[in-house]
Amino acid sequence: MTPSLVFDLLLAGALLLVSWRLLQASDLFQATVLFISFGLFLALAWVRLHAPDIALAEAAVGAGLAGVLLFGTFKRIEPQPGPSSQRPGSGDEPFSASSCRLDQAAACPGRFHYLVAGVGAATLTALLVLAVLELPRHGVGLTGIVAQNLGSSGVDHPVTAVLLNFRLYDTWLELGVLLLALMGVFGVRGAHDLRGLPMRSTASPVARRLVGLLGPLVVLVAAYLLWLGDHAPGGAFQAGVVLAAGLVLLRLTGLPSVDRLPRTALLSCVVVGFAAILLLAVLTTLAPHSFPLKYPSAWAGSLILALEAAATVSIGVTLAALVALVLVVDDQ
């Protein structure tokens, strides 16, 4: 048994244990903390599986942004202690008003429900395990095809080449999903601007000063990651999530962030990534002897960098706006 196999087994065990605990823990707070550690363990797994690009994004998104979102929501839906609320920690769910879909006692599952769920999930798992065991042990996938065409893609890093050249369509539609999510959250909140959001109470001066120092550093790291995507792990997604994390930090400490942007500036930042690829799609469709979304290979390098810069701004500002909108303090 080699040391790396021992590490793999330990990591797999930790992932399963943490996910089981986070779904079964009786305390919502505990579940939220376990969820954040689940994201960190996943980031370790990505490094082990030779996917540093994903580890970078996961560490910022799975552990950072998701943690902020869940913690913020958990604190908001925590019922105020009143005469009718139970003592926390009694029963399966800690808070009477938040048990069973927030408060419907009639919707609580019975024993039969658990049995059916257990059998269904076990069957699904067994089928998945069988499918995994049937996979050939040595496949080639699309690695060879990517390696052959890497020279004409305009970049030297295969993941960036796939994201921004071979499968640009995916990236484009993904930016569209971000846009839709932001529109949906704006609709649910009934807001149409971030400037009207109530301000959080200002954090301590030490935290403000520290985050103020971190601000320029975050922009520097994002720009470096963006430039690095050309030839090493990095690129628009990682730079975008780092930018989003920085903007969320600024917002949480009460420093100027996305909520100070005028409406037009905010919307332009949000749509610039989608619009840039749309423009490229229109131009390449109209141009003679060209397929939609296919670059002229002489310009590929600079085009990819421009598209990545636009996508970084879009991803960063949209994610930060989503977090700001979800975590806003209600007046009620």
Place this chain on the structure above:
Amino acid sequence: MTTFLVYSLTAALLAGLGVHGLITRRHLLRQIMALNVIAGGVFLLLISTAYRNQGDFADPVPQAMVLTGIVVAISSTAFALALLRRIYVAQGQAQDEAQDEAQGQAQMDAQANDVSTPRDESTP
């Protein structure tokens, strides 16, 4: 390729755990977490196949799919949480209204009792 087997089997189990949690846990916040666990399992399966398909580098196509998937997952989580907050506020209002109604009913009952019985001095 034991590494591939270890991680892809873990991925299958994670997806199963997530589905089980999604069905049995009725709290909306936990269901959102369960969805994220399922997503983690799917991503892990994709990346372990990318690790298996190794040439000069791990297969970049599943990696690119997972990168887009992570950003889509966080944006859908944010949307789900916004809906949860909305449901919570709406239910709180419904509860308040129900309480007001119940209190109003109790007051009317008390008034009706006042007509027939003398007022108890201990109640204000």
